[in-house]
Amino acid sequence: MEHLIAEMKPLSPVLIVFTGALAALLAGVFSKKENSYALPYIGITTVAFAFVALLNYWGRGMIWLLQGAIRIDSFGLYISAIILIACLITFLASIGYAKRLGFEHGEYISLLLFASGGMMLLAMSADLVTLFLSLEIMSISIYALAGMARHRQKCNEAALKYFILGAFSTAFLLFGIALIYGATASTKIHAIAQVQGLKPLLVAGLGMLIVGFGFKVGAAPFHVWVPDAYEGAPATVTGFMAVAVKAAGFAALLRVILIAFPGTWAEYWWPVFWAVALLTMFLGNIIAVFQKNVKRMLAYSGIAHTGYILIGLVSLGIAGSEPYIPGMKALMNPIAGGMLFYLLAYTFMTLGAFAVISLAARDEDDLETLDDFSGLSQRKPVVALAMAVFLISMAGVPPFGGFIAKFYVFKGAIDVQGMLLASGVKEYHALALAILGIITSMFSVYYYLRVVWFMYFREPLEDRPSVAPSWGLHFVIFASSVAIVVLGILPSGFFSVASRGAEALVR
């Protein structure tokens, strides 16, 4: 018994979240309809407790649990913290919005919590089977969440498309795990690296894993679900999908790729990610240019951000595949830290932007077009200012967090390039990726600033009824914009936390 409790104690953040999910489920069916406004507070409380439990384990080193299926380390905790923040922001933003769209149910809260719990478990799992199971807990909850506003056609369409394509991609992931097991006779992520197994099978499994995770983080050409699902899902859910699913997906991707396929294994995977990152940045940014629907535009922008984060992974791969170059190893931790920092900054800007969308939108089906943002600065000056901060930060303009995040990622690539050149390796992949990343990021300025232009230089349209936003929404918008500014002005402290998070993967 004591043994069980000792095993379960470090897992308490996840357990708290799951308990909260069950509680919300029951509270939803046992409470009267007029009390349903209280449901988000169950979620908020749960997240708060889970966060405290999480902080308790920060800086305690690695803890292996359940026969090596779970490893609680700084990386998993960092990602879990991002997920909890995203979850909290989603709850706060949902106050009022969920009621307006008619899904103020216990299920909504419960599914969000289940998804968050799954994600946290995903970020901590050290075994491919656990990883797959937690991925499914997350995915299935998110499929249902995407269709939460079930009276809307677009919403149903989004959920169904996401579900079918998600199942399709999960099959690849599972097949990849099977191949890896076939090659190494182990599903332990840490054991795979040591096995000199059947290389072709292992590499084929690696390819399948890349596809499966690439789908979850929305990397081209596996991004096809993103625009439709993001556009159709309710704004708060979209924000959660964009941030938390991406963070969890990256967590799994980074952990599997960097721990199971470290060092010279990188020679296999970094060219794949190089091409994927390039394609992702170009497709995301170019297609976003013409979007009229702001949510769809942000979907493409989210794809583009995936591309930028992948630059970090490519840099790590190039650095890892040249282990004999002195000083190269020292570069790796800051690069991984930069990626984690990027995820943090991305969390605040994206959730903030979607919170503003949920406020600017109307209730009919043709939602969230650029016209809805016309003259927002006159109707709601503070909200418009916050939105401008989010968008400009996404475009990568100082002094906001988005700039610093991009800076760290690009700097990583250029550092690696510099180290390569200094030791006489005349290959320019890292530099090329950084330069192309900066060029595509230039395209992005156009569509981000177009929204700002609509907000500030267009007269408001008459027929837009203004929605009275809840305190939660206001708080989210305010807090996120403050966070973005703080991340932009004082990044050092956060970056050192992110680097510590990355220590569990690369030292």
Next chain:
Amino acid sequence: MIENNTIFLIPLMPLVGFLINGLLGKGLRRSTIGMVACAMPVISFAVALSLFIKFSQFGLECDLTFRQIMIPWIGVGSIGVPFGFAVDHLTIAMTLMITGVGSLIHIYATGYMSHDRSPERFFAYMNLFMFSMLVLVLADNILLMFVGWEGVGLCSYLLIGYWYEDILNAKAGKKAFVTNRVGDFGFLLGILLIFALMTGNGTPSLSFAKINEVIPKFAPVTYEVPVIGGSIGAVTLICLLLFVGAAGKSAQIPLYVWLPDAMARPTPVSALIHAATMVTSGVYMIARLAPVFMASPAALSVVATIGAVTALFAATIAVTQNDIKKVLAYSTISQLGYMFLAMGVAAFGAGIFHLITHAFFKACLFLCAGSVMHAMAGELDMQKMGGLRKWMPITFWTMLVSTMAISGWPLFAGFFSKDEILWKTLEKGMTSQQGTLFYVLYGIGLLAAVFTAFYMFRLVVLTFLGKPRMSEETQKHLHESPSSMTIPLMILAFLAAVGGFMWLPGVIGHGKFAWFHDFLAIREPAAHGAHDMAGAEWTSLALSVALALGASGLSYLVYTRGRSAVEKLAKTVYLTRAMYRFSLNKYWVDEIYEAFVIKPIYYGSIALWLFVDVVIIDGLVNLAGILVKWGSTIFRNLQTGFIGSYAVTVLVGVLVVLWYLILQVLK
């Protein structure tokens, strides 16, 4: 270095005030806004005072620094710059002055701005300015100082253009901003050079303590100057670049042109930013980096020369101006020239002493001018005033006291501080090898002092004495200002009268009544040979007293009795007419800049714009835009909305990835 946890409160309070008034101000009542805005600097002052008391507990002569590192701020490569504050004697003197005078001006402003449309905006800017200025002064490293430096520049711009409906104000703001950019560019280059030397030396830090320790060691290093030939010392180059920044911010030749134009702003702003605090930050910067400047005698000579010439140059312009605030603006430039002269002769303590007394009497003068404007419904032309003494006794007396202080009447604050600077210049002339330069500078300083006394008494006489020259209608509305304005005036006038007793000249006090000197003297080379030069010092004292009193008296006589004679002199006699016109038109410096600097840059920019920008860059950008549009149209159509086509896309991706990986394995 002693850790202290209260320093951050000093800049924090005005920031809080800024946030309250800036974010919530629209919903607050006028009185609340004023209360918040005034309370914050007052609290800062109290905190600064408590710090000062700590200094005195350690003994005033004891050289010590309080330090507070808030957070690591910038960590790039080997260098780590913290967000931290450091307080030593120099800093605490500046901080007390800024928060003290600043509080008084804030209180004054509540009266002055009582009819303004948007007081919350005004006070938010004022508080933001206080914050930036305090960051500038308290900064522990030069980079943080630069943040404050840019912050005060920004606030200055915002406040100059505060009444932005008038295009002239907006233009004046722009002029100030652009001129300051020129200076800031030099400052930034200086910082970068310091950064390069510091990292090259293996001491990657930008804190003042480290800079002052390391940079002077680079004195022997020289750089070849390309094109022109010759070489320049590394430290000299740094000092000159920093001085360009100081000249921009502190309105010295050749970057002084923005200050007179900037008088369009509300008068409390003039008093706070452009008399007491911001314009002195250049002086403060040099004093802060005193050891660096000491390592380059050449740079010091340049500073001294520019300072002295500015002092005289601006004073001659002030003599003929009729706009009351313009006179004070040129007077400020002139007095700042004195401070730079002090820096240049390595009399850092004396320069700071003058900085502080100047803050007292110049703030008082500006506020008096504001009080006059308040009564005269915004009238600035002294020719249309006169006889105001009858209606505004408090304003008159406080103004008279400050005028006597700035003119250098014995026992008033300005007398002690200005005389100290002049004496140090003379002393330098007597002790240094290149004595001639400093004798000349001493002469220029004396001459400028004569002009100062003359134009200041001209101002007082034209404004307050004689017959009223304003219309009957205006006379009816004349009134003394409310007590929120007169009380700060009286406090400042009192300080202007007695402030000099902090530091009596060596020959009078025999080093006994000079605690302020002791307090600051750490930064100066030990004064030696005070005994054998006592005679010289007495002579210098007597000379400046005689000249100040004489010039004041002459001015009084001329402008009470002989105005017609002066006007005749200005219009008929060839020499004096030429001088008069030179002075009245400010030596046509603005016009010269316009013709030789601004116009060429302007037309050059147009040429660049039409060719490089429109043809090449816009062409490229448009090309990129067309390509992106074209790509967007194509790729957008790939997103069909059919799940089947999506699945095929994914499948193609899978096949390509697997195909590549298998090929790699087979290789």
Next chain:
Amino acid sequence: MGAEQLFPTLVLVGLVVATATALIVISSLFGPARRKSREKFDTYECGVQLLDSARRRFSVKFYLTALIFLLFDIEAVFLIPWAVIYRKLGVLGLFETFFFIAVLGIGLLYIYRRGALEWD
């Protein structure tokens, strides 16, 4: 690395393709001969006439019931392995199973309150 290392993979691919092909070929060889009449394509070949097309909307309750059945059925299957070795697992195992059943119970409670067990 040579192609010989790829051999197991090739064997796997070959097996998959062979199995799929074999299934189709065998069924077409040994299955009853196809006559393309209308009856051949009926759902029940052995005579019962269809009342209606199956491609129409069913009440969602059917799906719901089927789903719930599937869910609890599969969950119940998990109890069998536990039952086989419950002596070895001891008190700890018992506790874990209680926990498992409790979660299931919450699910059941939820379904009950939501009204999914009521047909009307």
